[in-house]
Amino acid sequence: MSALPFDQPRVRLPVRAALRLSPLGDIWHKPALSAVAALALVLLPLYLAGRLDLVLYAAAGSMCALYGHGLPYAARARALAWVTLGMLSSTGVALVTAALTDSIAIRVAVAALLAGLHKAVCDATRIGPPGNVVLTFIAASAAFVPQHLADVPMHLGLGVLGGAVAWAVGMAPGLIRPDGPERIAVARALESAARLLRAYEGGGPARAVAGRGGVRDELHQARHAAAAAVNAAWQTLLRSGTADRRQELRRLLVRAESAAALASVDNQRVPAQELLAEADRLAGVARELRKGRRLPEPSPADPRTAAAERAELAGVAAEEGRPGRRTIRCLLSEVVRRWRVVLMVSGGAAAAGWASMGLGVGRPYWAVVTAAAVFAANTTLSWSRALQRVVGNLVGVALFTLLVPVTRLGALALIVTVLAMQFVTEAAVTRNYWLGSVFVTPMAILMTEFAGAQPVPVLVADRWLDTCVGAAAGLLACALLPDRRAAQRVRDGLGRLELAVAQEAPPPAERGVARGRLRTALVELRETADTAAGEWWSAALPHERIAAAERAGHHRLAELTP
Incomplete structure (x- = not known):
C-alpha cells in the first residue's frame, strides 16, 4: 500500500517567503545600542592613540555586547562572561595559527574547525542571536592577520579589555530597570x-x-x-x-x-x-x-x-x-553529540575557503564565514539562509561602493560609518536576515580598512566571489550530510x-x-x-x-x- 499524501516527506525551496519582511523586532534597539556603545568605547581610544590597526583585537571582546539581551541580568552576567571567554579563546587559537604558519590552506582549516565548534557550542547552550556567526567572523579574520607570536598576548589583552567593556555595557541597563x-x-x-x-x-x-x-x-x-x-x-x-x-x-x-x-x-x-x-x-x-x-x-x-x-x-x-x-560536563556531552554539526560546518567551511584560494581570492576567510552562516536547522532553512545571504551581500557590496568616498575622508568618518552600519544592522536583521546582510556587509568590509585602505574593485570582487563560493559550499554540505x-x-x-x-x-x-x-x-x-x-x-x-x-x-x- 502506498503512503498517504500527508506522510510523504516534502521539501520546498522557497524564494518569496525567504525574502519576505517581518515586523520590526520588539527589542532590536537593545543589542543595537549596546553594540554601538561597546564598539565606540574601544574605537575612540584607539583613534586618539593613532592605533586603529588594533581594532580587530579590541573588537573581538566588544562585539560580545550583542549577546544575552533576552536573559535576566543574573543569567546575563554569566552568559556574557562565557561568551567573552569563548570568543577570546578561539581568537587566541587563530592568532597563534597566523603566527606559526604562512600556509593559507592550514589557516583555512583552523578557521573552519573553529566555525564548526562555534556552531555546536552555540546550539548546545542556546545562547541565541547572533549565534555562531560573529564568533566565526572574528576568529576567521584573526587567522589571516599578519602576526608575531610575541605580540599575541598584547593583542589578546586588548580583547580582554573589549570584553570587559561589553560586559559592563550589557549589564548597565540593570541599574535602571533590573527586571x-x-x-x-x-x-x-x-x-x-x-x-x-x-x-x-x-x-x-x-x-x-x-x-x-x-x-x-x-x-x-x-x-x-x-x-x-x-x-x-x-x-x-x-x-x-x-x-x-x-x-x-x-x-x-x-x-x-x-x-x-x-x-x-x-x-x-x-x-x-x-x-x-x-x-x-x-x-x-x-x-x-x-x-x-x-x-x-x-x-x-x-x-x-x-x-x-x-x-x-x-x-x-x-x-x-x-x-x-547544567554542568560543564553536561554541556560538553551535548557538544560531543553534535559531531554531525561540527563535521558538516567544518567541512563546508573548509571546502569554501579552499575553493576561494583556488580562485585566487585574497580573503578566503570571507568564504569560510559565509559557509558557516548558511547552516541552519534543516536543509530548507539552510537554502533560505543561503539565498538571503547572497541577496543581502550583493546589495551590501553596492552600498559599500557608495560609502567609500565618505569613509575615506578620514579615520573619524570611517569610525562613524562603521558605528552607523552596526546600529542599522540590528534593526534590519529582525525584519529579515537578507536585509541585515545589506548593512553588515559594508561594515565587515570597512573593518578591513582600519589596517589600511585597499583597492575598491578588489574588495568588491573578493566579497562577491567569496559569498557565492561560501553559499554553494554550505548548501552542498547540507545536502550531502542531512540529519537522518x-x-x-x-x-x-x-x-x-x-x-x-x-x-x-x-x-x-x-x-x-x-x-x-x-x-x-x-x-x-x-x-x-x-x-x-x-x-x-x-x-x-x-x-x-x-x-x-x-x-x-x-x-x-x-x-x-x-
Missing part, C-alpha cells in the same frame, strides 16, 4: 495569550494556513505560539534568581495561562464578548509592562481560579528549590507528549510542575516536527498522529490550568 528582561518575557506571553483569545473568538479553526509541517489552522498556530511564549517566560523568570521580587510577574504569567486555557478546548463555550474583553485586558497589562510602569495587579478571579493559581505558584516555588543547572535522525527525534518527542497526556491528574500543589512539563513537550514536539519536515531525505512523519497528540496536549493543558 526589564522578565517584564519583556511576560509581556510577550500576555500578548500571545491575547492573540489566541482573539483567534478563537474570530473563528480561527476555519482558517487554514500553510506551515513547514503541512497545513495547520490559525487557531492551532496561535495555541503553539502561546504555549511557546508562556514556556519561554517561565524559563526567564526561573533564571532571574530573585523569586521574591518577581512574584508579581509570576502572578501575571499564571493569569495569562488561565486566560489562554479559555481557548484551548474546542467544545468549551465562552461568550465572545468575554473573550475579547479578557484579550484587551491582557494586551493592556503587556503595554504597562513594556513601558516600565508599576506592575499592575491581575484582574479579580473567581475563588476556584484564585485558589488554583495560588497552588500553582506554590508548586513552582517548591520545584525551584531543586536546582537543575530528525524523524526519530520527532517520534521520541511524540512519545513523551503522549505519555504526559496519559498521566493521571496530579494534586493541586503539583499541577504547575505537570503543566510546565506538558507545555515543554508540546513546544519541543512542534519544533522538532517543523525541523524534520524541512530536512532532505528524512523518513516520513506521522503528521496525523502529531496533530492528534497536539490537540490532546492542549486539551490536557487546559484541564490542568485554573
Whole structure:
C-alpha cells in the first residue's frame, strides 16, 4: 500500500517567503545600542592613540555586547562572561595559527574547525542571536592577520579589555530597570495569550494556513505560539534568581495561562464578548509592562481560579528549590553529540575557503564565514539562509561602493560609518536576515580598512566571489550530510507528549510542575516536527498522529490550568 499524501516527506525551496519582511523586532534597539556603545568605547581610544590597526583585537571582546539581551541580568552576567571567554579563546587559537604558519590552506582549516565548534557550542547552550556567526567572523579574520607570536598576548589583552567593556555595557541597563528582561518575557506571553483569545473568538479553526509541517489552522498556530511564549517566560523568570521580587510577574504569567486555557478546548463555550474583553485586558497589562510602569495587579478571579493559581505558584516555588543547572560536563556531552554539526560546518567551511584560494581570492576567510552562516536547522532553512545571504551581500557590496568616498575622508568618518552600519544592522536583521546582510556587509568590509585602505574593485570582487563560493559550499554540505535522525527525534518527542497526556491528574500543589512539563513537550514536539519536515531525505512523519497528540496536549493543558 502506498503512503498517504500527508506522510510523504516534502521539501520546498522557497524564494518569496525567504525574502519576505517581518515586523520590526520588539527589542532590536537593545543589542543595537549596546553594540554601538561597546564598539565606540574601544574605537575612540584607539583613534586618539593613532592605533586603529588594533581594532580587530579590541573588537573581538566588544562585539560580545550583542549577546544575552533576552536573559535576566543574573543569567546575563554569566552568559556574557562565557561568551567573552569563548570568543577570546578561539581568537587566541587563530592568532597563534597566523603566527606559526604562512600556509593559507592550514589557516583555512583552523578557521573552519573553529566555525564548526562555534556552531555546536552555540546550539548546545542556546545562547541565541547572533549565534555562531560573529564568533566565526572574528576568529576567521584573526587567522589571516599578519602576526608575531610575541605580540599575541598584547593583542589578546586588548580583547580582554573589549570584553570587559561589553560586559559592563550589557549589564548597565540593570541599574535602571533590573527586571526589564522578565517584564519583556511576560509581556510577550500576555500578548500571545491575547492573540489566541482573539483567534478563537474570530473563528480561527476555519482558517487554514500553510506551515513547514503541512497545513495547520490559525487557531492551532496561535495555541503553539502561546504555549511557546508562556514556556519561554517561565524559563526567564526561573533564571532571574530573585523569586521574591518577581512574584508579581509570576502572578501575571499564571493569569495569562488561565486566560489562554479559555481557548484551548474546542467544545468549551465562552461568550465572545468575554473573550475579547479578557484579550484587551491582557494586551493592556503587556503595554504597562513594556513601558516600565508599576506592575499592575491581575484582574479579580473567581475563588476556584484564585485558589488554583495560588497552588500553582506554590508548586513552582517548591520545584525551584531543586536546582537543575547544567554542568560543564553536561554541556560538553551535548557538544560531543553534535559531531554531525561540527563535521558538516567544518567541512563546508573548509571546502569554501579552499575553493576561494583556488580562485585566487585574497580573503578566503570571507568564504569560510559565509559557509558557516548558511547552516541552519534543516536543509530548507539552510537554502533560505543561503539565498538571503547572497541577496543581502550583493546589495551590501553596492552600498559599500557608495560609502567609500565618505569613509575615506578620514579615520573619524570611517569610525562613524562603521558605528552607523552596526546600529542599522540590528534593526534590519529582525525584519529579515537578507536585509541585515545589506548593512553588515559594508561594515565587515570597512573593518578591513582600519589596517589600511585597499583597492575598491578588489574588495568588491573578493566579497562577491567569496559569498557565492561560501553559499554553494554550505548548501552542498547540507545536502550531502542531512540529519537522518530528525524523524526519530520527532517520534521520541511524540512519545513523551503522549505519555504526559496519559498521566493521571496530579494534586493541586503539583499541577504547575505537570503543566510546565506538558507545555515543554508540546513546544519541543512542534519544533522538532517543523525541523524534520524541512530536512532532505528524512523518513516520513506521522503528521496525523502529531496533530492528534497536539490537540490532546492542549486539551490536557487546559484541564490542568485554573
